[in-house]
Amino acid sequence: GNSVTQMEGPVTLSEEAFLTINCTYTASGYPSLFWYVQYPGEGLQLLLKATKADDKGSNKGFEATYRKETTSFHLEKGSVQVSDSAVYFCALMTTDSWGKFQFGAGTQVVVTP
Amino acid sequence: EPEVTQTPSHQVTQMGQEVILRCVPISNHLYFYWYRQILGQKVEFLVSFYNNEISEKSEIFDDQFSVERPDGSNFTLKIRSTKLEDSAMYFCASSEAPGGAQETQYFGPGTRLLVL
Numbered sequence: 001g002n003s004v005t006q007m008e009g010p011v012t013l014s015e016e017a018f019l020t021i022n023c024t025y026t027a028s029g030y031p032s033l034f035w036y037v038q039y040p041g042e043g044l045q046l047l048l049k050a051t052k053a054d055d056k057g058s059n060k061g062f063e064a065t066y067r068k069e070t071t072s073f074h075l076e077k078g079s080v081q082v083s084d085s086a087v088y089f090c091a092l093m094t095t096d097s098w099g100k101f102q103f104g105a106g107t108q109v110v111v112t113p
Numbered sequence: 114e115p116e117v118t119q120t121p122s123h124q125v126t127q128m129g130q131e132v133i134l135r136c137v138p139i140s141n142h143l144y145f146y147w148y149r150q151i152l153g154q155k156v157e158f159l160v161s162f163y164n165n166e167i168s169e170k171s172e173i174f175d176d177q178f179s180v181e182r183p184d185g186s187n188f189t190l191k192i193r194s195t196k197l198e199d200s201a202m203y204f205c206a207s208s209e210a211p212g213g214a215q216e217t218q219y220f221g222p223g224t225r226l227l228v229l
Binding site for chain 1: 116117119144146148150153154155156157158161168169171204206208211217218219220221222223
């Protein structure tokens with residue numbers, strides 16, 4: 001079956017540090033890949049997505065590239081801010097299950113001043 | 114910016130009791146979803162709903178669960194006889210169209226359910 005594995009947190013960083021959150025997936029066919037972010041007290045918000053191999057999603061300084069050869073979709077940001085403290089979820093959706101996300105467990109990121 | 118809202122934010126109930134979790138999706142959205150996250154585990158899909166019918170449900174969504182759109186604005190999840198293992202964060206989501214890759218699902222902040 002389909003699954004998403006992401007690195008465990010919490011990840012604690014200083015402001016302006018480089019952030020990487022690893023995400024790998026197992027899926028049949030060609031899934032679309034997503035990163036969602038949940039700020040404290042809020043719902044999950046779409047951060048970025050990629051729908052085919054080698055696509056790069058980007059938003060708010062975050063980037064992730066769909067790597068089919070390594071079945072990965074790692075999230076990166078070059079210089080984090082305190083406001084990036086949140087829980088980040090990697091997710092996939094396949095063409096045979098539109099509307100049904102398969103999420104990873106989430107990675108909490110804590111950025112300190 | 115329009116948002117999905119959920120009430121209550123926290124719910125504590127006794128095992129065997131019925132609970133209803135409420136969601137107000139974004140007003141022009143037609144597709145609705147429930148997910149849950151047991152503490153420390155993954156966010157899991159429960160059910161999708163369109164045109165007053167369930168479109169898809171997971172194996173978790175057994176007979177004790179039901180969903181309803183009782184009026185033009187609310188979308189509810191009912192758990193008929195709660196069990197300890199139903200304790201989780203429940204997320205509602207909505208989208209304008211079928212959740213293909215080009216459509217974004219908008220999530221609510223969640224209801225944390227604790228069954229004692």
